[in-house]
Amino acid sequence: MRPVTFVKWGGSLITDKTGRFSVRTDVLERLADELARYHAAPPNAPIVLGHGSGSFGHVAAREAGFDPGAPLPDPAPALSQIQKAVDTLHRHVVHALRNAGLPVFSWAPSSAFVTTRGTPERSSSDPVHHALSAGALPVTYGDVTLDTKHGLSICSTETVFRTLIDALQQQGPPVARVLWCGNTDGVYDANGHTLPDLTAEQARTMIGDVHDPDGTDVTGGMALRLRTASALAEQGIDSLLLNGTVPNRFAAALRNDPDAHRTHIAAG
Template identity: 30%
Template sequence: MAAADCVLKLGGSALTHKGRRESARDGALRSAAGLVRELCAAGAGRCIVVHGAGSFGHFQAKAHGLASGSPTNSESLRQGLCLTRISVTKLNHMVTEQLVMCGVPAVGISPFGAWRTAGRKITQAGIAAIRDSLEAGYIPVLHGDCVLDSEQHCSILSGDTIIEVLSREFSPKRVVFLTDVDGIYDRPPDTPGATLVDSIAVNADGSIDPPVLTSALPHDVTGGLALKLQTAINIVTQSNGSIPVLICKLESEVAKRACLTGELRTGEGTKLFLRQTEETTSVIASGWAG
């Protein structure tokens, strides 16, 4: 199985105006493409890019109830799936086009058809196309998508959930979430008194220190920050701490360093790490079995 230097998540809130339907941030798209170009030039070209949908797809998915689906396979559900996919693939095309314009050999890969769920739990992951693309020298660019679900006809497959699977399959050196804010705050960042959390210790049971309060926009069908944080926790625990997770701002000077070295200084972002105990130290020494 091909390994990856970095799995990079471009947040939907960073790439789009999330409160305005299908509204991309052109500057952020260019920043993301420039960053990946620099990673390739620095020898970290074996990376996988996954981006959120932001204001693309969420509104259509919410209107047609795609997240909860329906065993009756209604006309409205099918129409909603089609409209949502048209929207999310628009953004994927924009992201991929910017990367190619920057000289990055990027190929867009949509999960629909290759990934499946049952009751919103992944039963089939389309890894082959990603692996083949990496081995051929391309940068796979995936996105949150609708997928077929054996119990409720369809479901929403979040980019964050995709990243958790990719981390298990490709054992990247690091996973970096690039967002519209500096990192994880102890409460929603627009709340008075919100403070950036430089590091989060993840215990073996998945609990974290310090605790974090999260929130999501009403039309966000993928779980917002709560899912992103849980994804990060899962990656750290399932890899027994061998895969660090970093969260920082896309349009910042620290993003490149975070992706290349896994380093974040005080005030630059948030890093999740596994709290070491005698048991976890023993497991890490023997290698990650995942």
């Protein structure tokens, strides 16, 4: 099997994070079509797709009283409420992908992870490995998890990716890169211009400078993405941060076509 490409469709891309339970159906369907065209034109890399929970999971978590780092005295109602919200968005994503003809294998972190203060301690990633071997498209997402210390936690797509990538690096196939698709042209400098290339160290130094995510967010937005991408670069895995709202940008990134409107965080 060729090296795997991980793809995240950010919650700010496929939903309106300033609203409540609002899907950007046109964007979602176009992204699914771009992925389907790539999948149908070998040679192509196997893909693991993850998506954020946007105006579904983040809003539900806030409404349920979730506070990162603080235990809930009665987590059961919040678990159910948040899980319902993220599952609703996931069904929209899976529906768009299957309508585009893609062989989706849906994989829920809430059924596979137990976390401790938000960090997965016990997990079962074998289904993702076998789905890739079978030629399927594993699709996962940021999810609520049972947590040994706090009762529940929110496991971001970034955390899910880190856990899956660590597992695949041990048992194969290797992971080559991650495409982070959001609603900005990569990472901007102080003048609003895209930074085309960053090292892991440069990406880390920018974490405190990025603005807070628009709308409701309980996991960290771009700051978390930079932290994750810099850590992956030190493991030898490239990241591209690109604007998925622009038609065919995602398709071009899948094909490794050059594009000035993105940020490359280089491995090594």
